[in-house]
Amino acid sequence: MKIDWAALGSVFGVSLVATVALVGLFTLGVIGLSKQEQAAAQGGSAALARTGAYACFALCLAAVAYGIYLIVA
Template sequence: MKIDWAALASVFGVSLIATVALVGLFTLGIVGLSKREEASTRGGSAVLTTTGAYACFALCAAAVAYGIFLIVA
């Protein structure tokens, strides 16, 4: 049995980058929602932070849906 080490390293690299990106996006969404109340008490616009947080969550959901699509297809 021969292992294609280049392909294995490629899959590992892409998986690592995708995981870090998804965790980062989800973290930004959580931080955005937590800053919403702080922004409204300071007199700032809470709409922008809420929209950004929901955009991060939508991108996370789209990435997960795309991954499931790749697995099923």
């Protein structure tokens, strides 16, 4: 049995980048929702923060759905 270390390293690298990107997007979404609550408490408009948060969550959902599609297909 021979292990292709280059392919293993490539898969590890792509997995690491994808994981950090998804966690970062989700974190931005949570921060956007917290800013929305903060802006609403101060009497300001929070539509931009809410829209950005929902966009981050939608991108996370799309990335997870694409990963499931790749596994199933």
